Amino acid sequence: MLALIRAETHADIGTDHAALPLALIEAGRCGRVIAAELHPGPLRLAQMAVMRAGLSQQIEVRQGDGFVPIAPDEVQSASLTGMGARTIRAILTRASWLPPQMVLQPNAEPEVLRGWAQSHGYHLTAEALVAGFWRYPVLKFEQSPGPDPAYAGLPRAAALRYGPHLLKSADPHLHAELNAQVQRLSKLAAHGRPQVLAELRVVQDALAFLPEVPVPSR
Ligand SMILES: C[S@@+](CC[C@H](N)C(=O)[O-])C[C@H]1O[C@@H](n2cnc3c(N)ncnc32)[C@H](O)[C@@H]1O
Structure with a gap:
């Protein structure tokens, strides 16, 4: 997952305990991460984890639905991980803007997101199966015009x-x-x-x- 993300500023949507933002900063993959979370419980967990790691300068925790707490052009890439594919698609569909690069890790049904990308101007530029409770698909999408050559x-x-x-x-x-x-x-x-x-x-x-x-x- 880390290897698919590199950005000056990245947004992790649905961050929960902020594990991914912490790992991205610690691995030097991003200069700054906005960790966004909708629900107060996980939001508190994220705030505490960032404070404990001493990374409050690099990781900003914000509350809100999907991309709402982030301004357009504030980040170059975003991740949505550990959610159902349909939940991720609903967040993407509600968004008034999306960054040029996204890494999505649905728990199942990756075809829902591959299909969404085909009709929304994103190409699938990399993917992997990562070990966990079972093997999860991790999908990297980049904005690009025309049909996605990966499917040819x-x-x-x-x-x-x-x-x-x-x-x-x-x-x-x-x-x-x-x-x-x-x-x-x-x-x-x-x-x-x-x-x-x-x-x-x-x-x-x-x-x-x-x-x-x-x-x-x-
Ligand atoms: C199962 S957790 C996954 C956490 C983490 N991304 C991971 O991969 O381990 C999903 C998180 O997304 C949050 N969430 C769900 N819907 C959201 C939304 N519309 N906007 C922001 N966060 C949301 C939930 O509160 C929860 O903390």
């Missing part, structure tokens, strides 16, 4: 669901996940439900695109 030559539904860069790089963790999905969906498909069959086809399209790679140990 790929089956659309599979690329939206599993990620064009992850498919092209034959990410071994993605390979393992797709094999597990085929096994799960093949059993369910025996009942002939159209939605399961369609889902299975998307996974098979994705797998067909990947060369054979060794299954990772973890």
Whole structure:
């Protein structure tokens, strides 16, 4: 995640305990971070964490909904992490402005955000699966005109669901996940439900695109 963010001033929206802003400053990835949070409880946690770390000069904690507490052009990039994809999309949709670079980490359904980006002038320039409770997708978007070249030559539904860069790089963790999905969906498909069959086809399209790679140990 840290490797995908570098900015003079960055905004972390929905910062909770401000772990990401602290890590960004400590790793020298940003000069300054605005840590934005809607709810009073997490807001207090963020304020205390920043004070305890002695980083109040570099990290400013602000309260508000999404991008509202940040002025346009105040930051060059933003992150929204650890939320549902639909919650993140709702925050992006409500925003009256958005920065040119964003790193989004939904808990699931990354296709919701890849699809949003395609119709809102952002290209997916990098993505990764990061280890956590399960493997979370981390998506980096940059404002750019025209169709996103990352999707060229790929089956659309599979690329939206599993990620064009992850498919092209034959990410071994993605390979393992797709094999597990085929096994799960093949059993369910025996009942002939159209939605399961369609889902299975998307996974098979994705797998067909990947060369054979060794299954990772973890
Ligand atoms: C599950 S936490 C994730 C925290 C952190 N970003 C992480 O990745 O660990 C989601 C946080 O987003 C905050 N939040 C939810 N909706 C928000 C909104 N519209 N604007 C700002 N913060 C919001 C919640 O209060 C909560 O602290």
